[in-house]
Amino acid sequence: MLWRHYLVVFGGMRSGQLVVFGGASPSSNRFPYLIAGISPPTSLSTIDFQIWYHMCKAGRGQCGRALHSLESRWEMVSITAVARLVHLNSSIKRSNPNLLSTTKPLFTLKSSSPVSVNSSIAMSYDDQLIAAKKAASLAARLCQKVQKGLLQSDVQSKSDKSPVTVADYGSQVLVSFVLQRELPSQAFSLVAEEDSRDLRKEESQETLRRITKLVNDTIANDGTYNVSPLSEADVLTIIDCGTSEGGSNGQHWVLDPIDGTKGFLRGDQYAIALGLLDEGKVVLGVLACPNLPLESIRSQDQHALNKAGCLFSAQLSCGTYMESLDGSPPVKVHVSDTEDPEEASFFESYEAAHSSHSLSGAIAKKLGVKAPPVRIDSQAKYGALSRGDAAIYLRFPNKGYREKIWDHAAGYIVIAEAGGVASDAGGKPLDFSKGRYLDLDTGIIVTNRKLMPALLKAVQDSLKEQALPSL
Ligand SMILES: Nc1ncnc2c1ncn2[C@@H]1O[C@H](COP(=O)(O)O)[C@@H](OP(=O)(O)O)[C@H]1O
Numbered sequence: 001m002l003w004r005h006y007l008v009v010f011g012g013m014r015s016g017q018l019v020v021f022g023g024a025s026p027s028s029n030r031f032p033y034l035i036a037g038i039s040p041p042t043s044l045s046t047i048d049f050q051i052w053y054h055m056c057k058a059g060r061g062q063c064g065r066a067l068h069s070l071e072s073r074w075e076m077v078s079i080t081a082v083a084r085l086v087h088l089n090s091s092i093k094r095s096n097p098n099l100l101s102t103t104k105p106l107f108t109l110k111s112s113s114p115v116s117v118n119s120s121i122a123m124s125y126d127d128q129l130i131a132a133k134k135a136a137s138l139a140a141r142l143c144q145k146v147q148k149g150l151l152q153s154d155v156q157s158k159s160d161k162s163p164v165t166v167a168d169y170g171s172q173v174l175v176s177f178v179l180q181r182e183l184p185s186q187a188f189s190l191v192a193e194e195d196s197r198d199l200r201k202e203e204s205q206e207t208l209r210r211i212t213k214l215v216n217d218t219i220a221n222d223g224t225y226n227v228s229p230l231s232e233a234d235v236l237t238i239i240d241c242g243t244s245e246g247g248s249n250g251q252h253w254v255l256d257p258i259d260g261t262k263g264f265l266r267g268d269q270y271a272i273a274l275g276l277l278d279e280g281k282v283v284l285g286v287l288a289c290p291n292l293p294l295e296s297i298r299s300q301d302q303h304a305l306n307k308a309g310c311l312f313s314a315q316l317s318c319g320t321y322m323e324s325l326d327g328s329p330p331v332k333v334h335v336s337d338t339e340d341p342e343e344a345s346f347f348e349s350y351e352a353a354h355s356s357h358s359l360s361g362a363i364a365k366k367l368g369v370k371a372p373p374v375r376i377d378s379q380a381k382y383g384a385l386s387r388g389d390a391a392i393y394l395r396f397p398n399k400g401y402r403e404k405i406w407d408h409a410a411g412y413i414v415i416a417e418a419g420g421v422a423s424d425a426g427g428k429p430l431d432f433s434k435g436r437y438l439d440l441d442t443g444i445i446v447t448n449r450k451l452m453p454a455l456l457k458a459v460q461d462s463l464k465e466q467a468l469p470s471l
Pocket residue numbers: 162193256258259260261262263348349350351353354355376377378379397398401404407
């Protein structure tokens with residue numbers, strides 16, 4: 001129903017100016033927003049103004065400044081003096097005059113004192129989630145196009161010898177571009193895998209031209225953004241928006257523009273993985289998996305397996321949802337609830353260089369898993385696990401390998417909100433607050449809450465056995 005989301009704003013007149021003291025959304029059990037200290041800059045009689053406000057982080061009393069355009073998602077129905085109704089539903093457009101005729105306040109607040117911030121009310125990331133889904137979907141379109149007609153000249157080697165394609169760069173540009181367009185009021189910090197160093201070299205000119213064309217074509221075909229084409233210089237600048245160090249303060253987007261580049265090159269699984277950190281915690285995540293079947297990968301139905309393209313999305317305390325990249329309605333997903341290892345199957349990296357297949361084989365055997373490993377690339381593993389395609393994901397890189405936050409942030413919350421748990425091999429939660437790397441050297445294990453204790457024991461026992469010969 002269109003009236004599902006709305007925001008009640010409390011305010012009053014002060015020195016002849018309307019001041020909004022605070023607001024909350026009672027329209028859902030999420031209570032997404034608390035606002036305080038709005039000082040509208042100019043005329044309030046029109047819906048075409050922008051409003052500066054401080055969005056209070058519930059529970060911490062910290063204020064982040066935000067500028068919201070009321071032109072698109074937000075529709076101001078009316079502002080008179082005391083309480084007002086604001087739509088947050090993106091489907092409500094100003095072109096629908098019937099919906100804008102409601103001007104009656106829901107209720108009136110008598111007191112003119114500022115609304116106090118209730119610490120039990122949770123922060124919502126609804127608008128960031130909408131932007132993240134849009135960004136990842138658009139990037140997925142570019143990647144699909146490139147994967148279909150991949151040319152050898154589209155692939156380069158980075159300084160660490162890992163492959164990078166025009167699609168990795170193009171995807172990063174699109175995600176960064178869309179987030180900044182969709183959330184113009186918010187301070188933008190992006191921790192992302194790619195940077196422009198190699199592209200600025202003389203020999204990369206043709207590659208840069210190709211990326212720029214791909215990005216501009218994708219934006220033009222989508223039609224949402226009426227902008228003049230990006231120049232090559234714009235593209236380099238936008239790529240370098242991703243150099244943030246992240247950390248435990250404020251909000252940071254975390255992006256792997258193509259996770260599983262090796263899978264992408266093979267024509268297999270890959271993901272566009274986008275997460276949001278708030279004060280060091282992952283609060284939302286989106287995984288676009290263009291080659292992941294909409295049905296379980298264990299399905300025997302070949303016809304069903306041919307229909308691919310999944311978008312997983314999760315927001316703190318709101319669950320994990322899956323929809324098709326073509327835009328089917330989202331469905332809530334849940335991890336497998338099996339407690340019996342004999343019924344469980346497990347995921348691991350396709351690439352043996354990324355995770356020890358022999359160690360995960362030993363752990364699975366010790367646990368009593370009968371099924372052979374299922375090897376797929378990228379965080380598509382987290383997505384497939386969140387809907388129960390398998391019950392366990394094991395990842396054991398070589399000693400000394402430092403995991404990057406963009407390889408796990410989105411997957412971490414997709415799993416957690418689907419009822420699963422991801423930890424290091426010692427059972428500690430993953431810590432995304434330390435900058436661009438995860439501070440761990442043991443490995444990562446993922447499963448449902450019931451199986452975790454037994455899995456943890458099998459992992460610890462196997463690690464001890466593995467260490468024995470060298471003692
Ligand atoms: N030696 C190594 N050990 C563990 N992970 C590695 C690795 N070399 C690369 N990776 C990471 O593994 C990711 C792919 O994960 P998976 O094995 O699950 O498909 C790569 O992401 P990119 O493809 O984005 O570079 C890369 O970050």
